[in-house]
Amino acid sequence: MADNKLYEALGVSRGASDSEIRREGGDSGFGFGPEDLFGNFFGGGGGPFGGLFGGFGGGGMRGQRRGPRKGENTIHRLKVTLEDLYNGKISKLQLSRNTVCTACGGKGGPAGALQPCRTCNGRGIKITVTQLGPGMVQQMQSRCPDCYGEGEVINERDRCQSCLGRKVTQQTKILEVHVDKGMRDEQRITFHGEGDQMPGVEPGDVIIVLQEKPHETFQRNGSDLLMKYTVSLTEALCGFSMVVKHLDGRNLCIKHPPGSVLEPGCVRGVLGEGMPMYKNPYEKGDLYIRFEIAFPENYFTTEGKLKELEKLLGGRPAPVPIPAEAEEVNMTEFEGQGPGGPRGHAYDEDDDHPHMGQHVQCAHQ
Structure with missing residues (x-):
């Protein structure tokens, strides 16, 4: 009995074939938009089933979107160097976007020239309902082939000469992208309402995603900077001075005192020489240096000199007894x-x- 009521609501008889169901309810639809069939059963929207289970909590089980529909966002990737993220930068980005045609006011032609598409009844989407089994149907959606999803058609002679009936024209715009000090890789900069325009649709946003290029000296870790530096064995034992060119062009002179031994792979830090904090650029992270030791080549000196070096290094540990066998x-x-x-x-x-x-x-x- 419940199955018969469902088929009566769909406007077809219980014994109708799949082709008859598509013919009766496919092109002409049910008088509601392209929402999912079962979403209309349980939602509070329009259509013949809207409100069937509505009233729970005063608004049905699914909330309604208020205001104009918003267009899709446009995402662009902007490659930046570590120097750009350290010092800040203003980049100019040229975008090509759709804007509402000023010649026809976004109508595509003179008043009355646009007519609802008869194939999709102005929805822009064809709906096909297929019987899956007793009491079960499947709804398929596809873009209308006659109006290309616009929901409206216009004669060739009535098309606007400026937009050719498309309601929008191409426009080039220059956006100034402010890369602030301390910004990070994959951070987003949003330009609200700068996306493509369509009549009756709120423009989407243009989102700029920063993409950090690899640096030949430094590697970033949050607000800190990491680098590797190789010194000779003599420098590791006897001290040295090194000069590091920073991201803002300054030369940092870093000294290591004699007698303070550096081990292979050890890390030393320079406070306050890391990346500036985002929105607080006067506070910075730290710079960390990982030292690698370059040992001399084999047989780099005479045996006599090696004996002298052995004494300077404190001699050898006691030899291990060697068994006779x-x-x-x-x-x-x-x-x-x-x-x-x-x-x-x-x-x-x-x-x-x-x-x-x-x-x-x-x-x-």
């Missing part, structure tokens, strides 16, 4: 192909046969 072997360089490399994997070729694949052997003396 110990076998002496030599180490060789593997040039980065240690454990996990191509030669290291040779030991993992067959776990069930540990003697298979052991092709690398140490040389015996």
Whole structure:
């Protein structure tokens, strides 16, 4: 019985075929907009089913949008350098957008020239209802092929000569994008109402998304700056001075005192030399420097000099006792192909046969 009432509401008989359902309710519709069929069952909107379950809380289960419909936003990516984000910058961006035609006032032609499309009844969307089973229907939506989704048609001779009946014309506009100090990668700058215009539609926004380019010296981490610097073993032990060119063009002279030993991979900080804070540019983060040590080449000096260096470095630890039956072997360089490399994997070729694949052997003396 409930199924019969549903089919009566759709305007078709229970025994109607899918093609009959589409013919009866597809093009002419049900007198309401392109909202989902079941959304109208449970919403408080218009249409023959609007208000069927309305009244809960005074407005149905789904809220209604008030005011004019808003157009889509336009998103542009703007590439900026780390210097731009540090110092601030004004970039000019040229945009091409649609504006309401001033010649016809956004009507596309003279008064009365535009007529509702008969195919979609002015909705711009064709609705096709298909029977899925007893008491179940499926609604499909597609853009009307006759009016191209506009909902209106106009004769060729009546079209506005300025916009050719499209109601809008192309306009080029220059936007000034203020990149403030301390802004971040992927931060958005919004120009409200600067998007494409359409008659009866509130223009969308133009959203500028900042895209930070990689920097050859610095890497940003929030409000801090990170960099790497390589010093020689002599500098790591005996002190040094280094000059760092900052993002605002200043040269920072950084000194490391003699006797303060730097270890490979250690990090030192310079307070207050990081990125400026967004909207508070006089406060800045810190600069962190990771030091790498460049060791001298093999056999860089004579054995006598090495003895002197050994004494300066405090000598050696006590030698480990060597058992009499110990076998002496030599180490060789593997040039980065240690454990996990191509030669290291040779030991993992067959776990069930540990003697298979052991092709690398140490040389015996």
